[in-house]
Amino acid sequence: MRHPFLLKAALLILQSALTRKLSAFVSLVDDDLETLARFHQRRRTFMPGHELVHEGEKRQSAFVLAEGWACSFKILPDGERQIVDFQIPGDFLGLRSILFRTSDHSVQAITRIEASEVLSSDLLNAFADAPRLATAVLWAASRDEAMVVERLCSLGRRSAEERMAHFLLELGARLNILGIGDLTDFACPLTQYHLGDALGLTAVHVNRVLRRLREDNLLTMRNGQVTILDLERLKGLAGFDANYLDQDGPLLR
Amino acid sequence: MRHPFLLKAALLILQSALTRKLSAFVSLVDDDLETLARFHQRRRTFMPGHELVHEGEKRQSAFVLAEGWACSFKILPDGERQIVDFQIPGDFLGLRSILFRTSDHSVQAITRIEASEVLSSDLLNAFADAPRLATAVLWAASRDEAMVVERLCSLGRRSAEERMAHFLLELGARLNILGIGDLTDFACPLTQYHLGDALGLTAVHVNRVLRRLREDNLLTMRNGQVTILDLERLKGLAGFDANYLDQDGPLLR
Structure with missing residues (x-):
């Protein structure tokens, strides 16, 4: 590494809402931060009302929300909607969707949002490179579950x-x-x-x-x-x- | 390893409900199975009604349920109980409790149960040794969340x-x-x-x-x-x- 100082500065600028959230659980070291930064490579913008994850469909992506508000929901057979939770910056959108064969819920943008796509391979590679990060992601998923509870x-x-x-x-x-x-x-x-x-x-x-x-x-x-x-x-x-x-x-x- | 065949046989006998459950998500290899077997070292028996995890308390243990039925619940300020879910063999009891500072729920044995204590260090070490297992545990936690949803x-x-x-x-x-x-x-x-x-x-x-x-x-x-x-x-x-x-x-x- 020729410019460790510059790298560190770049990482701080890159510090995302996800990093801020996970830092509430674990002191992230440089390796963890570099691995986390990979979660933000495929950043995209979606308009209000856009559905990013579709209940009942296979091979869905997950996203990390960087800006804006979203909601996860299920539509019941009679057409009624149950909103499961609202997502704000730093939250995963559809994390279960990349672990499950078929997504059990949908995710929709409420405002204009910016979100980065995360594939299941990103997650697997990140866990292999930075096991502490695996614990941090499990913590984040547990916190989501605690809110549903x-x-x-x-x-x-x-x-x-x-x-x-x-x-x-x-x-x-x-x-x-x-x-x-x-x-x-x-x-x-x-x-x-x-x-x-x-x-x-x-x-x-x-x-x-x-x-x-x-x-x-x-x-x-x-x-x-x-x-x-x-x-x-x-x-x-x-x-x-x-x-x-x-x-x-x-x-x- | 002098007796790979014997080791494999021992692992098969040890094959727990947790292994059977996680196998629904990931093909576990020998290394994963050996790491998982460590989750069953501190096996204990609890009588019906025994509370294993206490809402509002710090430094709680988690358990893997091997035999019997349990339930997780919260007591509301007016004394009413909301049962969150029932656990059957292969399920974690109080997984959030070892990730959170303070447990957000209680867990009680419904029948006589056998359960093995899992410390947060067990989880961290397992994730470092077998990253695929980290994904499997995240899958199991996501499945628990899907049931609460x-x-x-x-x-x-x-x-x-x-x-x-x-x-x-x-x-x-x-x-x-x-x-x-x-x-x-x-x-x-x-x-x-x-x-x-x-x-x-x-x-x-x-x-x-x-x-x-x-x-x-x-x-x-x-x-x-x-x-x-x-x-x-x-x-x-x-x-x-x-x-x-x-x-x-x-x-x-």
């Missing part, structure tokens, strides 16, 4: 207000570690249809719930901006404990 | 009958690849409380749903035995497509 608890056991409060607190915490939002004040492009399809509520019900939370001086959501007015009281209402996001700085050094 | 769809979008039908079809398919049950006829130690806490129903409602499915000649569940009487009609009712279990023989050779 919280959503399951919401649908099974929480009231409409509690679901909404829990979801928006989670979103604030996720955006916060990426440095693209504040815990209590962040831009959010989701419509009431997105919120309804994720939380098992109708759009009308979503509206009513948001109005009630606003009247209680807990939060406002208007013009694509969420502002949490009373964080502690909202956490109390939702029974929110951020431990399941496991993002308090590297565990593995 | 299906449960989310059930709670968000399926009727009580559809939820129950979907759940019991999944269980039959999972037991079937382990060779410890048939798709349409299997032993099942779950009570109506387990089913209710997993499917967002009361025990009374579970009873009513099972009676209706029996009266429709779709299935019976009695004395710990599930018998599916009309597989195709039940699949149609549930909108069940086993693709998300991704278990049709090794994808990765």
Whole structure:
């Protein structure tokens, strides 16, 4: 390596939202960063509404989201949509799709997004070259699962207000570690249809719930901006404990 | 290695439910099998009701279940329980617990179980020695997530009958690849409380749903035995497509 300093500088510039997220779990060394940078070779732009991953189709690609918002969902036989989760920069899109024969879900861009395609061979090669990275990717997948588990608890056991409060607190915490939002004040492009399809509520019900939370001086959501007015009281209402996001700085050094 | 044949025979005898499950995704070679065998060094027996992993506690162990049934769950602030999933032989118990600082869920034995403790160092060492195994463990975690996603769809979008039908079809398919049950006829130690806490129903409602499915000649569940009487009609009712279990023989050779 003739210019280790230049390489390091280039890697820092390349430092992606994925790197920032994985760094919450593991202290990444130069080799890990070089391997991770390979995940960003095939970067593409997609317009809002574009479907990147298709439920029921074989040989799908996965992506790492660099910019914008996406959602993963399933369409049920009667045509209804269940949104599984929303993805923000640093999240994998359709990771299960490259491990499974047939993708069990779809992924759609909500805003204009930039995302890099990851093939299953990229993943296998990365794991062989940097085993710590394998643990970090397993951690990221586990964190995604932990969020789905919280959503399951919401649908099974929480009231409409509690679901909404829990979801928006989670979103604030996720955006916060990426440095693209504040815990209590962040831009959010989701419509009431997105919120309804994720939380098992109708759009009308979503509206009513948001109005009630606003009247209680807990939060406002208007013009694509969420502002949490009373964080502690909202956490109390939702029974929110951020431990399941496991993002308090590297565990593995 | 002086007795390669004997070693191979020993490995075959050691072949665990975990090996059988991972073999549905990847053709495991001898090195992988030797590495996997290390996951079974610290085998222990636990009695029904024993809690192996504790929500909210730090430095938890994970386990690989060898015999019996367990369930993972969360207790909500009001004391209600949401069961996330049931584990059968070959499944990890609390895998997220060794990756997260604080466990986001609890795991309890339903029957008498045998399970082997897995430390995070076991996982890291295994990934370094056998990178294909890292992909297989990521696949297993993704499959667990796919099941939670299906449960989310059930709670968000399926009727009580559809939820129950979907759940019991999944269980039959999972037991079937382990060779410890048939798709349409299997032993099942779950009570109506387990089913209710997993499917967002009361025990009374579970009873009513099972009676209706029996009266429709779709299935019976009695004395710990599930018998599916009309597989195709039940699949149609549930909108069940086993693709998300991704278990049709090794994808990765």
